[in-house]
Amino acid sequence: MTIKESRPEVTAGATGTTPLLDVRNLKVHFPVSTGALFGRTTGYIKAVDDVSLSVKSGETLGLVGESGSGKTTFGRAVLRLLEPTAGQVFFDGEELTSLSNKEMRQRRRHLGMVFQDPYGSLNPRMTAGGIIGEPLKIHKLFSGKEDYRQQVGDLLELVGLSRTMADRYPHEFSGGQRQRIGVARALAGKPQFIVLDEPVSALDVSIQAQLINLLQDLQEEFNLAFLFIAHDLSVVRHISDRIAVMYLGKLVEISNYKDLYDNPLHPYTQALLSAVPLPDRALERKRERIILKGDIPSPRNPPSGCVFHTRCPMAVEECKTIVPTMREIAPGHQAACIRL
């Protein structure tokens, strides 16, 4: 199976309408404390630090970054599966971050999440039908037993499974099928927005393509907005309309997918892209690789100024002191770097 290339071109910056999801200055800081009972907070891990971005209805925003960059934490904080330390999240004009827990639970019907681990994310003691039907039960979205069974069957077929599989348990499915069950569960409440947390990284490459096609079909059919978290840049490129790059809890670049790949601005994005293998061997040999030195610094004690300056090939003295902010470098193309 090949990945479909047909997709409407979305030009970054062409807004006019209010975005479906609007995240403003989101921060997630985990306190680090010593001792168990009377522990003092000795510092904070800034997993997500002052990230703002928006997702339009029907759009896919890819979120990339290496391990420890805070992209998964960001996805969870947006859905309030983790309580953000500061910042606001607006969904469909309503501020999610100010809702009570009960109100938030009711809103979850319109917000979905697909998890990375197709094995751990399904309760081994529930049937596929029970897992998919749980959102229907929680939000009372069915009338009568027959309607419930009908809806669960429809959801199974929607994700390319057979409705006769409703009585099977998760261990009777393959990894790809399990992930489809996870997608069906996320779709059950008819959401407008789904966070996909590395939904394909645990799957075979051939299965990855199938799942991505499924997600694209579903997006088209229901006008879904996706926040697609991944570390595989080639996968992100295929599904995303816009792409955001995170490094050490901070957003460093955000742009239309085409501009980001053709003309990466931030030195970190450039390094990241140069690590993607090219299928053309001649091109691959000719290309200059930017190898970053060392590991990602500890978010407990992030570098001063620009957090990337310790590994940046373009760093100058000022980078150690000036904290760069996101600036529009080209139309719809923002980056956080003082050297641009």
Place this chain on the structure above:
Amino acid sequence: MQSILKTNGFDVLRHVQKLAMGNAQKFRVFARRRTVAAIWLIVIGLLVLMSVAAPLAAPHDPYKPDFKKVTVGPNTDNLFGTDFLGRDQVSRIVYGGRTSLFIGFVSVFLGIGIGSLWGMVSGYLGGKFDLVSQRILEILMAIPGLILAMLLMFILGASVWTLIVAIAFTRLAFGARVIRAVSLSVREMAYVEAARSIGAPTWRVMAFHVAPQTFAPFLVLVTTNIGIAILIEASLGFIGLGIAPPTPTWGSMLGEAASNLEPFWWLVFFPGLFITIAVLAFNLAGDGLQDVLDPRSRGTLG
């Protein structure tokens, strides 16, 4: 369960038959993998059968004194001999088992049940509730079970139900600590987060996603603790804090025998033997269940 309730009598029979066949199959697998434990499980079954069918199993009336044959040693009519009032020892052990096992089962289900629920909630919620719960349980655990039960019996007064409550109270902490640990690890599973992501309220996450995972350790806890509960009941009976006479329990039979000037051996040996068998049976069957249900832990429960 719903389907069972809604179908006709014939279907109910078929369901029961299927359930029984399924369990027989499971027992065969268990017997092959843990033969010793399976034998002790059968012993438990026999003890339970004996207690339930006490009126049929007992050859004599356990309460009827016969002053013509006081403290007679084992013979063909009274296999385990008779006591100071000439009551038949076999009958008294059968009826005593009924009391002892009943108290053991009910107190453990109550104590471990409530403790497990507490532990599950405490582990899942975490935070201050967990912190306070843990300290309370530690205080409970610091007092030896027998002394705690004695104290409660003094306060509550002696009856079957106060005895059950007293023993249940001593089991609380054991259930809570083990199930809390399970709950703590299940809480971190992705499917628990997934349940929260679809808007499941806390009670629902606990009831449908955490509780089912605690069932296997709960079963092991219940089995091993029944043995301990029987021992506590026997100890209380021995020192005269148990159920008031003439109701026989294994412990009080031992106590009566020991308080006499001349303890006849059959009055000590047979009740003691049954206490030993029952405690061993529940402990070893519990260990076997533990091994089968959780192949990772090969140790024994305390």
